[in-house]
Amino acid sequence: xxxxxxxxxxxxxxxxDSGALGDYAVEVSEGEVVLDALHRLQAxxxxxxxxxxxxxAGKCGSCSAEINGKPRLLCMTRLSxxxxxxxxxxxxxxxxxxxxxxxxxxxxxxxxxxxxxxxELGPRDADGKRRMMQVDVERGQEFRKCIECFLCQDTxxxxxxxxxxxxxxxxxxFFLRYAELDMHPLDIRxxxxxxxxxxxxxxxxxxxxxxxxxxxxxKITDNAIIPMxxxxxxxxxDPLVWLGNKIGLRNKDNDGRTAT
Amino acid sequence: xxxxxxxxxxxxxxxxxxAPGGIERRQYDVVVIGAGGSGLRAAIAAHEAGxxxxxxxxxxxxxxxxxxAEGGAAAAMGNLYPEDNWQVHFRDTMRGGKMLNNWRxxxxxxxxxxxxxxxLEDWGALFDRTADGLxxxxxxxxxxxxxxxxxxxxxxLEMIRTLQQRLVxxxxxxxxxxxxxxxxxxxxxxxxxxxxxxxxxxxxxGRFIVxxxxxxxxxxxxxxxxxxxxSNSWEYTGDGHAxxxxxxxxxxxxxxxxFHPTGMVWPPSVKGLLVTESVRGDGGIxxxxxxxxxxxxxxxxxxxxxxxxxxxxxxxxxxDKKNNRRPPELLPRDEVARAxxxxxxxxxxxxxxxxxxxxxxxxxxxFIRKRLPSxxxxxxxxxxxxxxxxxxxxxxxxxxxxxxxxVDPETELSVVPGLYAVGECSGGMHGSNRLxxxxxxxxxxxxxxxxxAAASYAAGLASRPQxxxxxxxxxxxxxxxxxxxxxAENPYTIQQDLQQAMNDLVGIIRExxxxxxxxxxxxxxxxxxxxxSVEGNRQYNPGWHLAIDLRNMLLVGECVxxxxxxxxxxxxxxxxxxxxxxxxxxxSKNLVLRLNAEGTGVDMTEQAIPAMPDELKKFFEE
Ligand SMILES: Cc1cc2nc3c(=O)[nH]c(=O)nc-3n(C[C@H](O)[C@H](O)[C@H](O)COP(=O)(O)OP(=O)(O)OC[C@H]3O[C@@H](n4cnc5c(N)ncnc54)[C@H](O)[C@@H]3O)c2cc1C
Ligand code: SF4
Ligand code: SF4
Ligand code: FES
Numbered sequence: 001x002x003x004x005x006x007x008x009x010x011x012x013x014x015x016x017d018s019g020a021l022g023d024y025a026v027e028v029s030e031g032e033v034v035l036d037a038l039h040r041l042q043a044x045x046x047x048x049x050x051x052x053x054x055x056x057a058g059k060c061g062s063c064s065a066e067i068n069g070k071p072r073l074l075c076m077t078r079l080s081x082x083x084x085x086x087x088x089x090x091x092x093x094x095x096x097x098x099x100x101x102x103x104x105x106x107x108x109x110x111x112x113x114x115x116x117x118x119x120e121l122g123p124r125d126a127d128g129k130r131r132m133m134q135v136d137v138e139r140g141q142e143f144r145k146c147i148e149c150f151l152c153q154d155t156x157x158x159x160x161x162x163x164x165x166x167x168x169x170x171x172x173x174f175f176l177r178y179a180e181l182d183m184h185p186l187d188i189r190x191x192x193x194x195x196x197x198x199x200x201x202x203x204x205x206x207x208x209x210x211x212x213x214x215x216x217x218x219k220i221t222d223n224a225i226i227p228m229x230x231x232x233x234x235x236x237x238d239p240l241v242w243l244g245n246k247i248g249l250r251n252k253d254n255d256g257r258t259a260t
Numbered sequence: 261x262x263x264x265x266x267x268x269x270x271x272x273x274x275x276x277x278x279a280p281g282g283i284e285r286r287q288y289d290v291v292v293i294g295a296g297g298s299g300l301r302a303a304i305a306a307h308e309a310g311x312x313x314x315x316x317x318x319x320x321x322x323x324x325x326x327x328x329a330e331g332g333a334a335a336a337m338g339n340l341y342p343e344d345n346w347q348v349h350f351r352d353t354m355r356g357g358k359m360l361n362n363w364r365x366x367x368x369x370x371x372x373x374x375x376x377x378x379x380l381e382d383w384g385a386l387f388d389r390t391a392d393g394l395x396x397x398x399x400x401x402x403x404x405x406x407x408x409x410x411x412x413x414x415x416x417l418e419m420i421r422t423l424q425q426r427l428v429x430x431x432x433x434x435x436x437x438x439x440x441x442x443x444x445x446x447x448x449x450x451x452x453x454x455x456x457x458x459x460x461x462x463x464x465x466g467r468f469i470v471x472x473x474x475x476x477x478x479x480x481x482x483x484x485x486x487x488x489x490x491s492n493s494w495e496y497t498g499d500g501h502a503x504x505x506x507x508x509x510x511x512x513x514x515x516x517x518x519f520h521p522t523g524m525v526w527p528p529s530v531k532g533l534l535v536t537e538s539v540r541g542d543g544g545i546x547x548x549x550x551x552x553x554x555x556x557x558x559x560x561x562x563x564x565x566x567x568x569x570x571x572x573x574x575x576x577x578x579x580d581k582k583n584n585r586r587p588p589e590l591l592p593r594d595e596v597a598r599a600x601x602x603x604x605x606x607x608x609x610x611x612x613x614x615x616x617x618x619x620x621x622x623x624x625x626x627f628i629r630k631r632l633p634s635x636x637x638x639x640x641x642x643x644x645x646x647x648x649x650x651x652x653x654x655x656x657x658x659x660x661x662x663x664x665x666x667v668d669p670e671t672e673l674s675v676v677p678g679l680y681a682v683g684e685c686s687g688g689m690h691g692s693n694r695l696x697x698x699x700x701x702x703x704x705x706x707x708x709x710x711x712x713a714a715a716s717y718a719a720g721l722a723s724r725p726q727x728x729x730x731x732x733x734x735x736x737x738x739x740x741x742x743x744x745x746x747x748a749e750n751p752y753t754i755q756q757d758l759q760q761a762m763n764d765l766v767g768i769i770r771e772x773x774x775x776x777x778x779x780x781x782x783x784x785x786x787x788x789x790x791x792x793s794v795e796g797n798r799q800y801n802p803g804w805h806l807a808i809d810l811r812n813m814l815l816v817g818e819c820v821x822x823x824x825x826x827x828x829x830x831x832x833x834x835x836x837x838x839x840x841x842x843x844x845x846x847x848s849k850n851l852v853l854r855l856n857a858e859g860t861g862v863d864m865t866e867q868a869i870p871a872m873p874d875e876l877k878k879f880f881e882e
Contacts, residue, residue, distance in 0.1 A: 031527020031642075
């Protein structure tokens with residue numbers, strides 16, 4: 001492994017109005033990640049370089065940006081993945097409006113979170129505890145590994161290339177959340193209508209780009225979106241469900257859940 | 261003159277008032293500063309008690325330090341060991357803190373933690389399960405029984421997400437990337453000040469905002485970023501500690517800083533990053549360069565009766581806790597950290613200056629990947645080490661602040677009316693050393709109590725306290741001061757020098773002469789900080805933000821060094837080379853710090869610790 005060298009970097013600098021790539025050379029050493037290089041830039045050459053980060057351990061999902069055009073976490077991208085002679089280009093996430101330099105306005109995601117009907121469990125067992133089997137919580141646990149880095153949101157072409165889709169499309173991170181709640185062993189709410197109408201799960205055409213960028217390795221498309229799409233579709237086409245809803249009856253397809 | 265700008269309902273990501281110099285103003289009953297586990301829990305409680313609540317945080321919602329917590333939340337639910345109950349948990353906590361804990365806080369904590377954890381489950385948390393479907397519990401250092409509710413090794417993420425989702429469902433206002441730089445007081449002629457609000461800036465725009473609120477809950481976390489090798493993030497600059505001091509509140513236990521025994525030591529860029537205690541809880545052992553399981557050589561008298569004597573007994577314990585005693589790897593953190601430090605000093609360290617933590621030779625790869633997924637990931641991605649095949653290299657890292665704002669155990673009220681403190685920025689609960697897992701449960705137990713108390717105080721006031729224009733102008737001038745200086749030193753260099761000094765002089769093993777030097781160094785750094793300058797403008801400017809945080813770090817650094825110099829004994833997270841061993845006289849008193857009259861530093865006094873009632877004392881008779 002190589003030790004210290006001068007890394008050539010191009011970093012996007014600017015704000016909502018205008019900006020450009022700036023060229024820098026910065027000293028880096030063995031074992032470092034892209035965020036280390038940017039921090040050294042900040043400390044020595046560009047004191048006001050805006051970067052969003054917290055944990056520097058891949059746990060908080062703050063430091064999302066694009067490295068050579070690929071959506072990635074700055075703190076989990078090792079310099080040893082690149083040739084020392086290569087210039088590394090760092091730009092802000094493309095799907096969200098820029099605030100300054102590498103920091104974007106991710107409020108879209110917080111808005112979508114608010115539109116989602118939260119968890120609703122029935123009462124606890126008689127002894128005041130709840131019982132769920134490990135196998136039954138594991139599906140949900142996979143989805144709850146999500147660190148809300150929003151890289152999947154950034155990469156999904158439905159919003160990346162069509163900003164005007166945003167109002168009608170919650171994006172992969174929130175399809176994950178719909179699936180998680182739907183698979184929660186004790187949740188009693190039916191979110192299939194909301195997933196279809198407000199969240200626009202139908203706009204997803206299962207390209208799996210979101211799964212590819214997820215730093216937590218969550219199988220977003222296969223394990224969450226596809227099963228969720230199936231449930232939504234079942235509900236839409238089954239006349240019995242429709243009848244059940246009309247006359248206020250519960251039926252098998254409703255799994256004992258109440259509609260929202 | 262105040263103008264209201266339009267603000268995004270959830271993120272606040274919009275410019276404040278348009279008028280030049282206009283300061284945005286918001287009115288609330290309760291303002292919670294901090295969106296970690298304790299702040300979110302306090303906000304939920306205050307909202308449920310009927311208050312109009314805002315949460316203000318430096319980062320985005322969901323990114324607070326709590327998200328990094330790995331191992332679990334300690335709660336004597338008795339799901340695996342029916343023998344476990346609050347009394348045992350209380351005893352473990354007090355002994356772990358070497359009896360310096362506020363006994364009432366330790367008692368409330370042990371009594372209320374189970375219900376607070378189950379409440380998280382009501383709100384959607386998916387804990388790992390026992391075979392009969394209950395919340396599973398894991399072993400951790402210093403806990404008599406397996407007691408930590410957990411989700412793999414990402415318990416903090418689950419806690420923060422659950423509380424965040426609850427907060428959103430309740431529609432509580434959140435001001436994200438908004439940093440509080442001063443607390444505002446209403447001043448009476450008689451000199452009895454009370455909280456009237458808080459002054460903050462938006463990171464995004466650099467513009468200012470004033471919160472009018474009779475109750476403020478500080479939930480700002482710790483201050484580990486003042487040390488070079490730390491598991492803490494950039495947010496841990498002791499803001500709440502410093503805000504409280506400047507508002508007239510007192511700090512206790514400041515000399516006690518927890519160095520976690522196991523931080524990564526290589527590569528340099530991740531030095532200090534935490535390796536969860538669960539590795540040891542799940543069977544991992546510590547070895548030196550000679551391959552020796554050295555913890556057996558470092559069992560202190562105080563814990564000898566409850567610690568295994570032989571490797572055979574220690575190994576049997578994982579499956580049969582009734583008939584065997586715990587492995588010495590699971591002694592409280594201060595003991596293990598000191599032992600590792602001693603091995604390294606004796607020349608028995610690993611190639612990169614740590615010791616070896618080995619789980620690979622003890623458990624199957626499947627077990628390790630299942631129980632410790634994020635540790636597996638962290639070493640693989642950041643150090644090219646496969647922990648299922650080779651040992652990790654680890655060493656002590658600055659981890660947790662036992663010291664914090666002195667509060668009333670029942671309500672978390674500080675000595676300033678209207679000012680509450682919870683979580684890592686409060687003091688008392690953990691005494692001289694915190695047990696692993698006792699922080700996450702502390703957050704939710706006292707978060708709820710503080711939220712309740714803050715709401716009822718606000719509701720009971722006859723009139724709302726008033727903020728003076730002069731105080732707002734002063735807060736503004738102080739925040740902008742770093743822009744007034746040109747061509748001086750940048751804050752990054754001063755921060756690095758502080759981190760180095762704290763690491764070298766106020767580290768895991770301390771000495772009188774070094775602590776004196778640390779205090780001199782802090783004084784010099786304070787002078788340099790008074791003249792530092794920042795480049796650029798006010799919009800999302802990290803250099804400026806650091807300049808503001810640095811003042812807090814310096815004040816807190818002074819508190820730690822001062823109290824550490826005064827306490828001439830070794831106890832928990834405070835070890836003095838020149839005063840080895842605990843001294844019973846010191847065991848009965850706290851050191852209390854408050855801002856000095858000039859506002860330039862801190863004064864210190866001694867204070868007796870509250871006496872424990874006899875019915876609790878009996879748990880400690882042997
Ligand atoms: C790596 C790691 C692992 C850990 N594992 C465990 C574990 O397994 N079990 C356990 O019990 N404990 C663990 N701990 C300790 C525990 O996580 C923390 O003590 C706890 O999460 C602190 O929570 P808090 O609510 O006090 O504050 P934090 O979660 O730290 O939140 C602080 C909040 O205050 C805000 N803030 C700070 N200053 C300001 C300001 N000036 N203005 C506005 N907002 C501000 C921040 O933005 C943030 O929202 C761990 C700690 C670390 C670092
Ligand atoms: S699979 Fe669906 S959600 Fe994921 S990137 Fe493709 S279109 Fe977007
Ligand atoms: S699903 Fe994966 S990529 Fe999407 S926000 Fe969560 S962690 Fe990030
Ligand atoms: S800084 Fe937390 S994920 Fe990168």
